[in-house]
Amino acid sequence: MSQEYRRRVDNPVIVKDEVGKARHSCYDLPPDGHAYGRVFPRDPEGAREVTSRWTQHLKSVQPADLAQDFRAINKTAVKRGVRPLESGTAKQMNTFRRGVDIRLNPPRNEDGSTVVRRPVDRSATYGRANLPSTPMQDVLHGAFASDFESEMSQRYEAYAEHDALEAPGGKHRIRTTKAQALRVGARRLAEAPPRILRPKDPFRHLTPRLLLQPLSAREKSAPEELDASHEVAEGGPETDAPDLG
Template identity: 30%
Template sequence: MAGGKAGPRRRPMTLAEAGPGTENERLGVIRLSMFENPLIIKHEVGKPLRNCYSLPGLDFTYGMYVHKRDGGVAEAIGHWDSIKPRKSLGPGKKVMPRDFLTMDRGAVKAGCTTAREFGLYYKFMDIRLKDENRFLSWVPKIPDMTFGRPARPSTPIYDIIQHRYKEMWMERQRARTRVQKIEKKKLDQVRGNRTTYLRTHPPPVKEESFWHPARFEKAEPHLSTFPDPEAREKALSASH
């Protein structure tokens, strides 16, 4: 350690380093997996932490070894590896990809049906995409205008100051609430049936009439306990 800071992690511990008197001394059977578990291995005093991952040996070289070109420092000093320039088609020209949509459309019109016929059509009718300048694609094609974008509409500052947009939004919300209430009323209405109709329109009560034999319908009573007919009618009306 230098300056109170631990150095980089060291390689995994070996059996020779876990000898008697060390922090990681083991009794009994010692397995290599013990030195790969960070929960089992103990920290060494005054030394950086161990890397518990199994790594290749010291003679291992990381990266890809190229047998033809890897000559070491001598080749790097004595040879300058330069990149050969590509062949250009001319100023402002580049190879565009094929336009398969146009070629497929033409092949179908020509009567091609198999893969071989399509391949031959691609070979003899090599159609490429057009090189369109994407920086000038937004420019409107107006005869009396050379360059520039159309001006956006002016900001309605008076509507903003008067909170016009807020009022419009509130009106839309009120209309939406009214429509929701109407729809809710339609859903809350219950279709009437015979039971609900009878509750609101009860049938008239029939007066009870006791049964009397036919021969006694015109018979007059033998006793009259009322003093006069008016008292009799008054008593009968009170009972009903």
């Protein structure tokens, strides 16, 4: 397989790329100057034609109602001698209905239109109501702050009356809700110390194996002298043997 063939082939597995250049595409694509997308035809009527003449609006033609007026068709057939109830006249009646096209006339309104209109409440308003405008005079004069201060003073007076009636000389007790009581209980359980599984002093009931006598006053005052006397009684401290050589 020659190198020239590998450069011209469209198989991405065996295609050969040149040094310093990107590998050419193996897809069957249109040339570089091709424009993708849908081509829209040019509008023959441009801005000059639109501004130079005025086209009057024409009312669109409404499609005819497909419902036939069978009562009027039957009456017309009777007047013309076609009896739909007699035998042998079914084909004649079908032919007559095809030739006579009588449609139902919808009822007309007072203005002559045939559009079905529903009763509309003139007092009803549609859409979402706008927010009331901000009273700038109250904002500049500080009316909102005055209202808040008066409301807070009334609240404090109500607290004072409640304290005087229920707890004279005491503090005002704020009643808690059930949710607050549950949260307080859960917090207390979380902060409680862990329970000890074994007794505080497991060796309390055990006695020592060595029974030592209590020390005397002399032993307590001079423990070093007591140790020296014990060493002398046992043979004195260890000394190095003299060198006889």
